[in-house]
Amino acid sequence: MNWNQIWEALAETLQMTLPSTLISYIIGLPLGVLLVITRRGGIRPMPTFNAVAGAIVNFLRSIPFIILLAMLFPVTRVVMGRAIGTVSVIFPLTVSAFPYVARMVEGSFNEVDNGIIEAAQSMGSSTFQIVRKVLIPEAMPSLINGFAICMTTILGYTAMASAAGGGGLGALAITRGLNLRQYDVMYAASIVLVILVQIITMLGSYFTRKFDHRIR
Amino acid sequence: MAQPLIELRDLKKVYPVPGGEVVALGGVSLKIEKGEIYGIIGMSGAGKSTLIRCINRLDTPTDGQILIDGENILALRGKELIRMRRRVSMIFQQFNLLMQKTVARNVRYPLEIAGVPKAQANQRVMELLKIVGLEDKADAYPAQLSGGQKQRVAIARALASDPEVLLCDEATSALDPMTTQSILALLKDINERLGITVVVITHEMAVIRQICTRVAILDGGHIAEEGSVDEVFVHTRSAAGKRLFGILPENEDEDRPPVPALRIVFDGGMENQPVIADLVKQCDVEVNILSANIRRLNDKPYGQMLIEMPRDDAARRKIVEFLNAKGLTVKEVWPQ
Ligand SMILES: Nc1ncnc2c1ncn2[C@@H]1O[C@H](COP(=O)(O)OP(=O)(O)OP(=O)(O)O)[C@@H](O)[C@H]1O
Ligand SMILES: [Mg+2]
Numbered sequence: 001m002n003w004n005q006i007w008e009a010l011a012e013t014l015q016m017t018l019p020s021t022l023i024s025y026i027i028g029l030p031l032g033v034l035l036v037i038t039r040r041g042g043i044r045p046m047p048t049f050n051a052v053a054g055a056i057v058n059f060l061r062s063i064p065f066i067i068l069l070a071m072l073f074p075v076t077r078v079v080m081g082r083a084i085g086t087v088s089v090i091f092p093l094t095v096s097a098f099p100y101v102a103r104m105v106e107g108s109f110n111e112v113d114n115g116i117i118e119a120a121q122s123m124g125s126s127t128f129q130i131v132r133k134v135l136i137p138e139a140m141p142s143l144i145n146g147f148a149i150c151m152t153t154i155l156g157y158t159a160m161a162s163a164a165g166g167g168g169l170g171a172l173a174i175t176r177g178l179n180l181r182q183y184d185v186m187y188a189a190s191i192v193l194v195i196l197v198q199i200i201t202m203l204g205s206y207f208t209r210k211f212d213h214r215i216r
Numbered sequence: 217m218a219q220p221l222i223e224l225r226d227l228k229k230v231y232p233v234p235g236g237e238v239v240a241l242g243g244v245s246l247k248i249e250k251g252e253i254y255g256i257i258g259m260s261g262a263g264k265s266t267l268i269r270c271i272n273r274l275d276t277p278t279d280g281q282i283l284i285d286g287e288n289i290l291a292l293r294g295k296e297l298i299r300m301r302r303r304v305s306m307i308f309q310q311f312n313l314l315m316q317k318t319v320a321r322n323v324r325y326p327l328e329i330a331g332v333p334k335a336q337a338n339q340r341v342m343e344l345l346k347i348v349g350l351e352d353k354a355d356a357y358p359a360q361l362s363g364g365q366k367q368r369v370a371i372a373r374a375l376a377s378d379p380e381v382l383l384c385d386e387a388t389s390a391l392d393p394m395t396t397q398s399i400l401a402l403l404k405d406i407n408e409r410l411g412i413t414v415v416v417i418t419h420e421m422a423v424i425r426q427i428c429t430r431v432a433i434l435d436g437g438h439i440a441e442e443g444s445v446d447e448v449f450v451h452t453r454s455a456a457g458k459r460l461f462g463i464l465p466e467n468e469d470e471d472r473p474p475v476p477a478l479r480i481v482f483d484g485g486m487e488n489q490p491v492i493a494d495l496v497k498q499c500d501v502e503v504n505i506l507s508a509n510i511r512r513l514n515d516k517p518y519g520q521m522l523i524e525m526p527r528d529d530a531a532r533r534k535i536v537e538f539l540n541a542k543g544l545t546v547k548e549v550w551p552q
Contacts, residue, residue: 119312119370122272123326123377124301133325137316213357214315 001184005172010192012086012167016158020093021151028098028150031057032105033131043117044127057099065096065157069164076164084165092164097154104150108142109135141212148204152197159193169193219286220247221413222271222381227280229266229437240266241277242437248430250380253407253414255428255445257421257460263437264417268383271415272304273297284381302330305374309386311366313358319345319369320354326376344372348402364395371402381413382406388423400427421461425449433457449518461518472552473506476525478535481545482510482517491542492523499534501526522549 035053038046063071072092077083080091112135120134136143159170169189177186209215229241240263248254258264269275271282273289282289289300314322320341327337345351348368358366367387374382384403388396404427407414416428424431424445432442435456441448452458458481480491496503503523510519525532525548532548539546 113310113312113315115308115310115312116314118274119306119308120325122274122301122304122306123329123373124298125329126298129329133328134314138314140316211316213317214359 001182001188003188005185006169006188006192009167009169009172009189010196012171013155013158013169013193013196016086016089016093016161016166016168017151017155019090020097020154020158021147023090023094024097024101024150024154025147027094028101029105031098031102032109033135035102035106036109036135037127037131043121043130057102060095060099061103063096065092066160066163068092068096069160073164086161086166086168089158089161089164089166093154093157093161096157097150100153101146101150104146105143108139108146111142112138141208141214144211145204145208148200148208151204152200155193155197155200169196218250220283221250221285222248222415223281223283224267224271225281225283227267227270227282228278229263229270229275230278239437241270243280244434244437244439246432246439246442248413248415250413251407251411252429253404253416253427255416255418255424255431256434257418257424257431258434258456259419259460262434264419264434265385267434268306268385268415268417271381271383272301272306274306302326302377303379304381304383305377305379306383306385307367307370307374307387309389311358311363311370311390313366313369313373315358318355318357319350319361322358322369323372323376326373330377340376341372344375347375347406348372362395363391364399367391367395367399368402371399371406375406375410375412379412381415384414384416386417386419389418389420396423397426403427421449433460473522473524473549474551475506476527476532476551477506477522477549478525478532478539479547479549480521480523480539481547482519482521489542491539491544492521494542495535495538499531499538501531501535 031053035050035057036042037044038050038053040047040050042050060068069089069092072095073083076088076091080088082088116138117130117134120130125134158166158168159173161168162171162174169192173186173189173193176182177189224244224246227241227244228239231238231240244263244267256264256267266275270277273292277290284300284304292300314325317325320338323341323344324337327340332340342351342354345354348371350365350368350372353361353365353369358369361369371382382403387403388399391399400423403414403416406412407427414427416423418424428445430443431445431448433440433448433454433456435454440454440456441452448457449461452461492503492505495501506522506524508519508521510517510521525535536546536548
């Protein structure tokens with residue numbers, strides 16, 4: 001078995017996972033903030049906007065990734081220059097992941113005690129100050145935990161990238177293992193994936209605890 | 217009299233709830249003078265929190281006016297509202313500290329959002345921590361503090377914006393009696409030394425008696441009575457006040473005795489004298505005291521007592537007449 005192909009695939013997996021996660025957060029984090037502050041009883045209630053944004057998020061979240069991947073082919077071609085390939089897959093991955101991120105972020109913010117937000121309001125905070133100096137710092141441990149979960153989820157999605165001509169560990173396992181019956185490659189690729197998920201989860205829990213000052 | 221610092225005019229708050237509405241405030245009018253410690257007392261659900269939350273616009277009243285220094289704060293929007301809120305600080309029963317920030321950062325928060333330069337803010341934070349006696353806890357996180365210490369941090373934070381008013385919603389209700397004492401002393405100290413007007417909300421009369429100059433009794437969203445603390449305690453007029461101070465039972469039905477009985481109300485209208493001993497002697501009855509809840513204020517008894525009544529009609533009449541003659545309010549109570 002050629003280990004080099006495993007390392008190459010690992011590099012491709014990271015090449016898909018990291019930018020997708022990053023861009024999903026660039027879109028999903030503000031969207032999650034908006035979902036929290038614009039809902040009824042939030043600090044900036046805008047019920048209509050909230051309902052529309054919530055519906056879009058739910059719609060995108062309910063389409064299975066593999067189908068979204070196919071549906072987005074024409075759009076991906078326009079956005080990424082070509083419809084298939086490791087880099088192109090970043091686009092559908094992001095489209096699929098940002099609504100997931102938004103809900104995750106929303107959940108983290110919901111855990112922040114409403115009394116703390118009221119106290120901040122009573123001190124004369126602007127909406128932006130509450131988000132920046134109260135909501136995000138207070139939710140930080142949960143946000144970090146959510147980040148790790150989102151990243152492992154996106155990592156899982158990359159395994160389906162082979163359907164769009166993408167590379168990575170998942171594609172390697174499927175093409176070599178399933179199609180060419182090189183089971184050693186399949187198992188090696190899978191084990192590397194498992195280890196990757198373990199590392200992300202462990203780092204996630206470590207930083208979640210490190211950033212949580214509610215624990216004595 | 218000068219213009220009151222805070223004036224509520226016919227304040228109403230109605231919450232819509234599924235299948236109807238809850239009238240939390242049914243037209244409350246009161247005036248709070250600059251520099252006083254004003255108490256608002258009432259049973260659970262009386263509307264105390266709703267009232268105090270309206271004063272700094274955490275809640276918006278359905279109707280009525282709130283004037284601070286003569287300015288109607290219900291018309292304020294955006295930046296003006298923010299400026300008003302910095303003049304009217306608030307502390308809470310659950311402290312509501314930022315759990316992921318140190319004590320110093322918590323106290324600095326109001327200064328940060330007001331754009332105070334960092335060096336100046338840090339210096340002010342240390343001054344504030346000194347006022348509340350927590351200089352040595354600057355770098356601790358709230359989770360490492362006791363309840364009383366947390367409330368001190370909250371007080372320091374509330375003082376950071378140099379407010380004119382400090383609103384306290386059940387600020388001592390989560391604390392033990394000793395800690396309550398120290399927090400009340402701190403509030404009084406702040407009032408005297410810094411001249412900050414304090415509005416205290418509580419369901420405990422001890423809190424009112426200890427630090428307030430004036431008090432309003434809130435009952436079912438209405439002011440039942442209002443006045444100086446001495447006056448309201450000594451000459452309680454409203455039924456709500458009497459219930460609150462233990463002169464009347466909270467709920468007549470829950471308080472049924474197992475035998476025919478008589479409720480004797482001591483409401484301060486009588487000099488200190490051995491009523492029960494006289495009753496035994498003059499009416500020639502054996503008195504069995506079922507329950508008593510009496511305390512002294514200005515050397516007069518306040519509260520109520522429940523005694524067992526004889527079965528005999530004539531004897532009962534005699535007892536009632538005797539006590540009435542003594543100026544006591546009595547009421548016969550029967551078992552269910
Ligand atoms: N957001 C709300 N929606 C509906 N009803 C409410 C709301 N907030 C308060 N109420 C109702 O308004 C009334 C007054 O509530 P409030 O919290 O002001 O009472 P309180 O005097 O502070 O009581 P407590 O001593 O228990 O804190 C209660 O009947 C309560 O159920
Ligand atoms: Mg309350």
